[in-house]
Amino acid sequence: MGPSGAGKSTLTNALLGRAAQRTAPVRASDERGVHTTSGRELFPLPGGGALVDGPGIRELRLWDASGLDATFEDLSALAARCRFRDCSHGAEPGCAVREAIAGGRIDPARVESHRKLALELARQAKRREGGAARAERERWKAVSKELRRLSRERRR
Ligand SMILES: Nc1nc2c(ncn2[C@@H]2O[C@H](COP(=O)(O)OP(=O)(O)OP(=O)(O)O)[C@@H](O)[C@H]2O)c(=O)[nH]1
Ligand SMILES: [Mg+2]
Ligand SMILES: [Zn+2]
Structure with a gap:
Protein backbone atom coordinates (compact mmCIF):
# COMPACT_ATOMS: atom_id res chain seq x y z
CA MET A 1 0.00 0.00 0.00
CA GLY A 2 1.14 3.54 -0.64
CA PRO A 3 0.38 6.68 -2.60
CA SER A 4 0.61 6.69 -6.38
CA GLY A 5 4.24 6.82 -7.48
CA ALA A 6 5.55 5.14 -4.32
CA GLY A 7 6.78 2.23 -6.45
CA LYS A 8 4.30 -0.53 -5.61
CA SER A 9 4.26 -1.95 -9.14
CA THR A 10 8.04 -1.61 -9.42
CA LEU A 11 8.40 -3.70 -6.25
CA THR A 12 5.85 -6.18 -7.59
CA ASN A 13 7.85 -6.65 -10.79
CA ALA A 14 11.10 -6.99 -8.83
CA LEU A 15 9.62 -9.66 -6.53
CA LEU A 16 8.06 -11.56 -9.45
CA GLY A 17 11.24 -11.34 -11.49
CA ARG A 18 9.33 -10.20 -14.57
CA ALA A 19 7.61 -7.09 -15.95
CA ALA A 20 4.07 -8.11 -15.01
CA GLN A 21 2.82 -4.64 -14.12
CA ARG A 22 3.08 -1.37 -16.02
CA THR A 23 4.99 1.38 -14.20
CA ALA A 24 5.30 5.07 -15.06
CA PRO A 25 7.52 7.96 -13.99
CA VAL A 26 6.15 10.47 -11.50
CA ARG A 27 5.00 13.89 -12.75
CA ALA A 28 7.95 16.27 -13.07
CA SER A 29 6.03 19.31 -11.76
CA ASP A 30 5.22 17.94 -8.29
CA GLU A 31 6.82 14.47 -8.21
CA ARG A 32 3.47 12.79 -7.62
CA GLY A 33 2.44 9.54 -9.27
CA VAL A 34 0.11 9.54 -12.26
CA HIS A 35 -2.20 6.72 -11.07
CA THR A 36 -0.78 4.07 -13.36
CA THR A 37 -2.37 0.99 -11.78
CA SER A 38 -6.15 1.01 -11.72
CA GLY A 39 -7.34 -2.45 -10.69
CA ARG A 40 -6.24 -4.80 -7.94
CA GLU A 41 -4.44 -7.97 -8.98
CA LEU A 42 -3.20 -10.99 -7.04
CA PHE A 43 0.12 -12.61 -8.02
CA PRO A 44 1.47 -15.90 -6.68
CA LEU A 45 5.12 -15.31 -5.74
CA PRO A 46 7.78 -17.72 -7.04
CA GLY A 47 9.07 -18.31 -3.50
CA GLY A 48 5.61 -18.96 -2.08
CA GLY A 49 2.95 -16.63 -0.80
CA ALA A 50 1.02 -14.09 -2.80
CA LEU A 51 1.09 -10.38 -3.44
CA VAL A 52 -1.58 -7.87 -4.36
CA ASP A 53 -0.71 -4.84 -6.46
CA GLY A 54 -3.30 -2.13 -6.62
CA PRO A 55 -3.97 1.55 -7.13
CA GLY A 56 -2.58 4.27 -4.89
CA ILE A 57 -4.01 4.86 -1.46
CA ARG A 58 -6.18 7.76 -2.66
CA GLU A 59 -8.58 5.21 -4.16
CA LEU A 60 -8.88 3.52 -0.79
CA ARG A 61 -10.25 6.75 0.65
CA LEU A 62 -13.39 6.21 -1.41
N1 LIG B 1 15.03 5.38 -8.30
C1 LIG B 1 13.98 4.62 -7.98
N2 LIG B 1 12.87 4.75 -8.69
C2 LIG B 1 11.82 3.98 -8.36
C3 LIG B 1 11.87 3.07 -7.28
N3 LIG B 1 10.67 2.46 -7.18
C4 LIG B 1 9.91 2.99 -8.15
N4 LIG B 1 10.61 3.90 -8.87
C5 LIG B 1 10.11 4.69 -10.00
O1 LIG B 1 8.99 5.45 -9.55
C6 LIG B 1 8.01 5.55 -10.59
C7 LIG B 1 6.64 5.09 -10.07
O2 LIG B 1 6.67 3.70 -9.81
P1 LIG B 1 5.38 2.76 -9.94
O3 LIG B 1 5.84 1.37 -9.58
O4 LIG B 1 4.70 2.95 -11.25
O5 LIG B 1 4.45 3.37 -8.79
P2 LIG B 1 3.09 2.79 -8.19
O6 LIG B 1 3.21 2.88 -6.72
O7 LIG B 1 2.78 1.46 -8.75
O8 LIG B 1 2.04 3.88 -8.66
P3 LIG B 1 0.47 3.74 -9.02
O9 LIG B 1 0.28 2.51 -9.82
O10 LIG B 1 0.17 4.99 -9.76
O11 LIG B 1 -0.26 3.69 -7.68
C8 LIG B 1 8.53 4.73 -11.76
O12 LIG B 1 9.16 5.61 -12.67
C9 LIG B 1 9.56 3.81 -11.11
O13 LIG B 1 10.56 3.46 -12.04
C10 LIG B 1 13.09 2.95 -6.55
O14 LIG B 1 13.22 2.18 -5.60
N5 LIG B 1 14.11 3.75 -6.96
MG1 LIG C 1 1.22 0.74 -9.87
ZN1 LIG D 1 -22.85 -2.12 22.16
Whole structure:
Protein backbone atom coordinates (compact mmCIF):
# COMPACT_ATOMS: atom_id res chain seq x y z
CA MET A 1 0.00 0.00 0.00
CA GLY A 2 1.14 3.54 -0.64
CA PRO A 3 0.38 6.68 -2.60
CA SER A 4 0.61 6.69 -6.38
CA GLY A 5 4.24 6.82 -7.48
CA ALA A 6 5.55 5.14 -4.32
CA GLY A 7 6.78 2.23 -6.45
CA LYS A 8 4.30 -0.53 -5.61
CA SER A 9 4.26 -1.95 -9.14
CA THR A 10 8.04 -1.61 -9.42
CA LEU A 11 8.40 -3.70 -6.25
CA THR A 12 5.85 -6.18 -7.59
CA ASN A 13 7.85 -6.65 -10.79
CA ALA A 14 11.10 -6.99 -8.83
CA LEU A 15 9.62 -9.66 -6.53
CA LEU A 16 8.06 -11.56 -9.45
CA GLY A 17 11.24 -11.34 -11.49
CA ARG A 18 9.33 -10.20 -14.57
CA ALA A 19 7.61 -7.09 -15.95
CA ALA A 20 4.07 -8.11 -15.01
CA GLN A 21 2.82 -4.64 -14.12
CA ARG A 22 3.08 -1.37 -16.02
CA THR A 23 4.99 1.38 -14.20
CA ALA A 24 5.30 5.07 -15.06
CA PRO A 25 7.52 7.96 -13.99
CA VAL A 26 6.15 10.47 -11.50
CA ARG A 27 5.00 13.89 -12.75
CA ALA A 28 7.95 16.27 -13.07
CA SER A 29 6.03 19.31 -11.76
CA ASP A 30 5.22 17.94 -8.29
CA GLU A 31 6.82 14.47 -8.21
CA ARG A 32 3.47 12.79 -7.62
CA GLY A 33 2.44 9.54 -9.27
CA VAL A 34 0.11 9.54 -12.26
CA HIS A 35 -2.20 6.72 -11.07
CA THR A 36 -0.78 4.07 -13.36
CA THR A 37 -2.37 0.99 -11.78
CA SER A 38 -6.15 1.01 -11.72
CA GLY A 39 -7.34 -2.45 -10.69
CA ARG A 40 -6.24 -4.80 -7.94
CA GLU A 41 -4.44 -7.97 -8.98
CA LEU A 42 -3.20 -10.99 -7.04
CA PHE A 43 0.12 -12.61 -8.02
CA PRO A 44 1.47 -15.90 -6.68
CA LEU A 45 5.12 -15.31 -5.74
CA PRO A 46 7.78 -17.72 -7.04
CA GLY A 47 9.07 -18.31 -3.50
CA GLY A 48 5.61 -18.96 -2.08
CA GLY A 49 2.95 -16.63 -0.80
CA ALA A 50 1.02 -14.09 -2.80
CA LEU A 51 1.09 -10.38 -3.44
CA VAL A 52 -1.58 -7.87 -4.36
CA ASP A 53 -0.71 -4.84 -6.46
CA GLY A 54 -3.30 -2.13 -6.62
CA PRO A 55 -3.97 1.55 -7.13
CA GLY A 56 -2.58 4.27 -4.89
CA ILE A 57 -4.01 4.86 -1.46
CA ARG A 58 -6.18 7.76 -2.66
CA GLU A 59 -8.58 5.21 -4.16
CA LEU A 60 -8.88 3.52 -0.79
CA ARG A 61 -10.25 6.75 0.65
CA LEU A 62 -13.39 6.21 -1.41
CA TRP A 63 -14.26 3.67 1.23
CA ASP A 64 -17.50 4.67 2.86
CA ALA A 65 -19.53 3.51 5.82
CA SER A 66 -21.23 0.82 3.71
CA GLY A 67 -17.83 -0.69 2.90
CA LEU A 68 -16.99 -0.75 6.57
CA ASP A 69 -20.28 -2.46 7.43
CA ALA A 70 -19.75 -5.05 4.72
CA THR A 71 -16.26 -5.86 6.04
CA PHE A 72 -17.46 -6.12 9.63
CA GLU A 73 -20.76 -7.85 8.94
CA ASP A 74 -20.49 -9.96 12.08
CA LEU A 75 -19.97 -6.88 14.21
CA SER A 76 -22.82 -4.95 12.56
CA ALA A 77 -25.17 -7.87 13.23
CA LEU A 78 -24.12 -7.91 16.88
CA ALA A 79 -24.33 -4.12 17.26
CA ALA A 80 -27.89 -4.24 15.94
CA ARG A 81 -28.76 -6.17 19.11
CA CYS A 82 -27.28 -3.55 21.48
CA ARG A 83 -29.91 -1.78 23.59
CA PHE A 84 -28.93 1.66 22.28
CA ARG A 85 -28.72 2.29 18.56
CA ASP A 86 -25.71 4.61 19.08
CA CYS A 87 -24.00 2.20 21.49
CA SER A 88 -20.26 2.82 21.68
CA HIS A 89 -19.77 -0.69 23.13
CA GLY A 90 -18.00 0.98 26.04
CA ALA A 91 -19.87 1.05 29.33
CA GLU A 92 -23.51 1.05 28.18
CA PRO A 93 -25.90 -1.52 29.65
CA GLY A 94 -27.31 -4.14 27.29
CA CYS A 95 -24.31 -4.10 24.93
CA ALA A 96 -24.40 -7.19 22.72
CA VAL A 97 -20.85 -6.58 21.49
CA ARG A 98 -19.29 -6.61 24.98
CA GLU A 99 -21.37 -9.69 25.78
CA ALA A 100 -19.97 -11.44 22.70
CA ILE A 101 -16.41 -10.45 23.67
CA ALA A 102 -16.94 -11.84 27.16
CA GLY A 103 -18.37 -15.03 25.67
CA GLY A 104 -15.37 -15.42 23.35
CA ARG A 105 -17.59 -15.14 20.29
CA ILE A 106 -15.77 -12.16 18.79
CA ASP A 107 -12.14 -11.02 18.90
CA PRO A 108 -11.78 -7.75 20.85
CA ALA A 109 -8.96 -6.75 18.46
CA ARG A 110 -11.51 -6.89 15.64
CA VAL A 111 -13.86 -4.60 17.55
CA GLU A 112 -10.94 -2.22 18.14
CA SER A 113 -10.00 -2.15 14.41
CA HIS A 114 -13.59 -1.39 13.56
CA ARG A 115 -13.67 1.45 16.09
CA LYS A 116 -10.46 2.96 14.65
CA LEU A 117 -11.65 2.69 11.04
CA ALA A 118 -15.05 4.18 11.86
CA LEU A 119 -13.28 7.07 13.61
CA GLU A 120 -11.02 7.62 10.58
CA LEU A 121 -14.07 7.60 8.28
CA ALA A 122 -15.80 10.18 10.47
CA ARG A 123 -12.66 12.34 10.36
CA GLN A 124 -12.52 12.09 6.57
CA ALA A 125 -16.18 13.06 6.21
CA LYS A 126 -15.58 16.06 8.45
CA ARG A 127 -12.55 17.07 6.40
CA ARG A 128 -14.60 16.84 3.20
CA GLU A 129 -17.34 19.02 4.70
CA GLY A 130 -14.71 21.51 5.84
CA GLY A 131 -13.32 21.68 2.32
CA ALA A 132 -16.75 22.36 0.81
CA ALA A 133 -17.46 25.09 3.37
CA ARG A 134 -14.10 26.71 2.64
CA ALA A 135 -14.79 26.71 -1.13
CA GLU A 136 -18.17 28.36 -0.47
CA ARG A 137 -16.53 31.07 1.67
CA GLU A 138 -13.94 31.73 -1.04
CA ARG A 139 -16.70 32.06 -3.62
CA TRP A 140 -18.54 34.67 -1.55
CA LYS A 141 -15.32 36.51 -0.85
CA ALA A 142 -14.78 36.82 -4.62
CA VAL A 143 -18.35 38.02 -5.12
CA SER A 144 -18.15 40.75 -2.49
CA LYS A 145 -14.78 41.85 -3.82
CA GLU A 146 -16.30 42.23 -7.26
CA LEU A 147 -19.26 44.18 -5.82
CA ARG A 148 -16.89 46.56 -4.02
CA ARG A 149 -14.97 47.07 -7.25
CA LEU A 150 -18.17 47.83 -9.17
CA SER A 151 -19.43 50.37 -6.63
CA ARG A 152 -16.01 52.07 -6.64
CA GLU A 153 -16.21 52.31 -10.40
CA ARG A 154 -19.67 53.85 -10.26
CA ARG A 155 -18.51 56.53 -7.82
CA ARG A 156 -15.85 57.58 -10.27
N1 LIG B 1 15.03 5.38 -8.30
C1 LIG B 1 13.98 4.62 -7.98
N2 LIG B 1 12.87 4.75 -8.69
C2 LIG B 1 11.82 3.98 -8.36
C3 LIG B 1 11.87 3.07 -7.28
N3 LIG B 1 10.67 2.46 -7.18
C4 LIG B 1 9.91 2.99 -8.15
N4 LIG B 1 10.61 3.90 -8.87
C5 LIG B 1 10.11 4.69 -10.00
O1 LIG B 1 8.99 5.45 -9.55
C6 LIG B 1 8.01 5.55 -10.59
C7 LIG B 1 6.64 5.09 -10.07
O2 LIG B 1 6.67 3.70 -9.81
P1 LIG B 1 5.38 2.76 -9.94
O3 LIG B 1 5.84 1.37 -9.58
O4 LIG B 1 4.70 2.95 -11.25
O5 LIG B 1 4.45 3.37 -8.79
P2 LIG B 1 3.09 2.79 -8.19
O6 LIG B 1 3.21 2.88 -6.72
O7 LIG B 1 2.78 1.46 -8.75
O8 LIG B 1 2.04 3.88 -8.66
P3 LIG B 1 0.47 3.74 -9.02
O9 LIG B 1 0.28 2.51 -9.82
O10 LIG B 1 0.17 4.99 -9.76
O11 LIG B 1 -0.26 3.69 -7.68
C8 LIG B 1 8.53 4.73 -11.76
O12 LIG B 1 9.16 5.61 -12.67
C9 LIG B 1 9.56 3.81 -11.11
O13 LIG B 1 10.56 3.46 -12.04
C10 LIG B 1 13.09 2.95 -6.55
O14 LIG B 1 13.22 2.18 -5.60
N5 LIG B 1 14.11 3.75 -6.96
MG1 LIG C 1 1.22 0.74 -9.87
ZN1 LIG D 1 -22.85 -2.12 22.16
